[in-house]
Amino acid sequence: MEFDVVIVGAGPSGLSAAIRLMQQAQESEQELMVCVVEKGSEVGAHILSGAVFEPRSLAELFPNYQELGAPLNSKVNGDDIYYLSGADKGTKLPGFATPKTMHNDGNYIVSMGNVCRWLAEQAEAMGVEIFPGFPAQQVIYEDGKVAGVITQDMGLDRDGNPKDSYMPGMELRAKYTIFAEGCRGHLGKELIAKFALDEGKSPQHYGIGFKEIWDIDPDKHQEGLVVHTAGWPLSGDTTGGGYLYHAENNQVFVGLIVDLNYSNPHLSPFDEFQRMKHHPVYKQYLDGGKRVSYGARALAKGGYNSLVKMTMPGGVLVGCDAGTINFAKIKGNHTAMKSGMLAAETIFAALAAGDEGGNDLTAFTEKFESSWLYDELYNSRNFGPAMHKLGTFFGGAYNTLDQNLFGGKLPFNFKDDTQDYAQLKLASEVPMIHYPKPDGVLSFDKLSSVFLSNTNHEEEQPCHLQLKDAEIPITVNWPKYGEPAQRYCPAGVYEVEESDEGAKFVINAQNCIHCKTCDIKDPSQNITWVTPEGTGGPNYPNM
Template sequence: MERESMDFDVVIVGAGPAGLSAAIRLMQKAEANEQELMVCVVEKGSEVGAHVLSGAVLDPKALNELIPDWKEQGAPLNAAVSHDEVYYLTSDQAGSKVPSFAFPKTMHNEGNYVVSMGNVCRWLAEKAEAMGVEIFPGFPAAEALYDDQGRVVGIQTGDMGLDEEGNPKDSYMPGMELRAKYTIFAEGCRGHLGKSLINKFDLDKGKSPQHYGLGFKEIWEVPADQHQEGLVVHTAGWPMSDGATGGGYLYHADNNQVVCGLIVDLNYSNPHMSPFDEFQRLKHHPVYSKHLEGGKRIAYGARAITKGGLNSLPKMTMPGGFLVGCNAGTLNFAKIKGNHAAMKSAMMAAEVIADALKNGDEGQSDLTQYEAVFNDSWLYDELYSTRNFGPAIHKFGTVLGGAYNTLDQNFFGGKLPFNFKDETPDHASLKPAAECKKIDYPKPDGKLSFDKLSSVFLSNTNHEEEQPVHLKLTDASIPLAQNLPKYDEPAQRYCPAGVYEIVEEESGPRFQINSQNCVHCKTCDIKDPAQNITWVTPEGGGGPNYPNM
C-alpha cells in the first residue's frame, strides 16, 4: 500500500503546551500578516492531554502573552497559589521548615497557579482548533522526513497493524507522510525525533551533556477539612542518600485534590536505588502524611524532565525544523517549572516562521535569526541567571549547593561571576553495584505507599498486545552480560512502571521487557549505562491515558 501524503505550511509534533502554543501563535500571526497558513499538530496520545504530566505550578507569564484574556475565556487556572512552604528533611520523621528568606526566590510562587497541565492543554487545543488548526491525536510521529539536501521536510506517522515481528496484519495501515515547509518538534523531554535530530545536525556541539530528572506524580482526593487550596510545599534532603539529589513537592489544587511527587536527579550513582520506592517512602514523612492520611489516591504517573539548563541547551534550529520546549531543554530548574518556558520558546519559533513565510521564504531554510530573538527574550534572561542552579547542586550537594543558589539568586540576581558545569552524562554516573550499599525498602502499606503494578493500573496505560516492542535493544546480550554483573541491571529499579525484569529460570537469568506497562517516561533511554535502550513510538494511542495530570 502506498503512503498517503498531505502538505501543510507547518507541522507540529506534540500537542503539549509548547506545540499548542506554537499553533495558536502561528494563526495569530497569520491573521495579523493577512496570510493563510495550513497548520497541523500530531499527538501520539489517544487524546490531547493523555500523555501530559506535570507538577504543576504554572507561571502564567507566557499565557499572558499568548491569550491575554485567558481568565475571561475560561482557562482552567482555578487555584491561585496562597503560600509556599519549604522543608529540609533529615530523616523519615525529622526535618525543619526553611524560612522564606533562606530559600531561593525562584521558588517563591506568588502570582502562580496550581493546575492540571493536561486540562490546560485540552483548553489550548480548543482554542487552536477554533482558529483553524488541525489536530490529529493518536498519530505518533515515527520518523522525520528529509529531502535530497538533508533538510527536514515533515514527518511520517507510525504504521498501524503490525505484529510482534513487524509484519503487516489484516488490519495494517501504513503511516502517512505529513509534509511541511517547516516542522516544529515539541515532543517533550527526550523526544525520540529530537534525539535523532540533535545527533544528525550536531546541535549540541560545544555544549555540556543534557541532564535529566525522573518526576513522579500522584493525585489524591482528601477530606475537605484538611484541604488548603493554593498551598505549595517543597522539600529537599531525605529520602535522598549516597549523594543523590532531588526534591519532593505537594500542591493543594482545587476540588479537594492534592498532588504530590518526587523528582530524582538521574545522575545518581548507586545502582541499587529505586526512585519509585524512594517516592513511596517519602509519603510516610509527617510533612506529607498529614496532608494525605484519610485521602484516596486516584492517579499515578511518571515522566523524565530535562534540567540541564542554558549550559546544555542545543542549537534549536536546523534546515526546515525547530526544537522547542523540553525537547530542547528550556525548563528553568531553579523554578522547577518548564511549561511557561516551553510555551515561550515555541511562540518565538512560530513568530519567526510566520514572518519568514510572509517575506517569501519557500521553506526548509535554517532560520538562524531565531537565536537572536531567543537571546533577546525574558526566557534567555531566566535561563542565564539560573545557569548555575543545577550544576551547583551536582557539584556541592543539596546543602552547600542550595546555600550557593540562595545567595546567588536572592542577593546577586544570578549574576555571581561563576559558570559551573557538569560534564558527566547521567548514564555514566553509576558506580559498580559491589561498591554501593544495598537499600532495603519497606513494603508498601496500601494506604500511603503502593507497589508498581497497582500504580501503573492507575495510569490507565495500555498498548496493543501484538505489535513490535517499542523499547529497542541495540545489543540484546548487554543486559545480562554487562549490566547484570556490574550494576545488578539497574533497569529493574530505575523504571517506574515495572517494564524491565530479571527472571530467574533453571537455565539462568532472563531479561524480560514488559512493554505493555510502559508509561513513556523515557528514563531507560536516558539512564541505561550502556546506552543500549532506544525508546521509539509504539502504535498510535498507546501508553498512559492521564485524565487530568
C-alpha cells in the same frame, strides 16, 4: 499531505506555537495550513507536570485568558519549604533562606493536561488541524534538510508484518517542522545527533518526576498551598526534592523528582517516592485520603548550559525537546510555551517574506537571545550544576545567595560535563538498599500504580523498547550493576527472570508509561525508546 507548518507534539510548546502562527495569519489576513500530530489518544493524555504554573507566556498569548475560561482556578497563596533531615525530622525554612525562584506569588496550581486540552480548543477554533493518536515515527529528509515527518504504521504484528488491520503511516510534508515532543523526544534525539546541535554544550541532565493525585479530607485541605521539600529520603550524591500542591476540589498533587545522575544502581526512585509519603510533612495531609491517579515522566534539567542549538535546515526544536526548563523554579511550562511562540514568530516572518522553506532560521537565535526566556535561563545557569557539585545543602545555600542577592549574576560558571548514565558505580562497590514493603495506605507497589495510569498498548505490535544488543542486559548490566532497569523503571517494564537455565531479560512493554528513563539511564546506552502504535501508553485524565 502538505502543510505550511507541521508540529510534532500537542504539549504546551507545540500548541502555543500553533496558536501564535494562526494569530499572526489572522492579523495579516493570510492563509496558513498548520497541523499538529500527537501520540496520545487525546490531547493531554500524555501530559504530566506538577504543576505550579507561571502564567507569563499564557498572558502574552491570550491577554484575556481568564475571560476565555483557561483552567487556572487555584491561585497560590502560601509557600512552605522544608529541609527533611530524617524519616520523621524536618525544618521549615524561612523565605529569606530559600532561592526567590522557589517563591510562587502570582502563580497557579493547575492540571497541565487540562491546560493543554483548553489550548487545543483555542487552536482548533483558529483552524489548526490536530491529529491525536498519530505518533510521528520518522523525519523526512531531503537534500540534508527536514521536509516533514511520517506517522507510525498501524496494524503490525510483533515481527513487523502487516495484519488485517494494517494502515501505513502518513507522509506529512511541511515548509517548516516544529519538534515539540517533550523531554528526550526520540526524533529530537535523532536531530540533535544528526545536526550536532549539542556541540560545545554540557550534556543534558535529567530527573525522573513522579506524581500522584489524592482526594483528601476536606478538613486537611488548604487550596493554594504549595509545599516543597529537600533532603530525605534522598541522601549522599542523590539529589532531588519532593512536593505537595493543594489543588481545587479537595485534591492534592504529590510527587518526587529524583535526579538521574545518582550513582547507586540499587536505588529505586519509585520506592524512594513511596517511602517519602510516610514523612509527617506529607502524611499529615494524605492520612485518610485516597490515591486516584499515578504517573511518571523524565524531565530535562540541564538548563542553559545544556540547551542545544534549536534550529536546523527546515526545523526548530522547542520546549523540553530542546531543554528549556528553568530548574531553579522547577518550572518548564511557561518557558516551553515561550520557545514555541518565538519559533512561530520566526517561521511566520520567513513565510510572509516568501520563504519556500528548508532553511536554517538563524533569526530564531537572535529572537531567543533578546527575549526574557534567554535572560531567565542564563541567570539560573548555575542552579543544577551547583547542586550536583556542592550537594543539596551547600548547593542550596549557594543558589539562595546567587538568586536572592545577585539575581543570578555572580561571576561563576559551574559546569557538569558527565553524562547521567555514566555516574553509576558497580553494584559491588555500593551498599544494598532495602525498601519497606508498601502498606497499601500511603505507599503502593508498581503494578497497582501503573493500573491508575490507565496505560494500555496493543499487544500484537513491534516492541517500542529496542535493544541495540539483546545480550547486554544479561552479559554486562546484570553482573556489573544488577541490571538497574528493574529499579529505575517506574512501571515494572523490565525484569530479570532466573532459572536453572540461567538469567533472562524480560521486557513488559505493555506497562510502559512513556517516561523515557530507560533511554536515559541505561549504563550501556543499549535501550532506545521509539513510538509505539498510536494511542498507546498512559491515558492521564487530569495530570
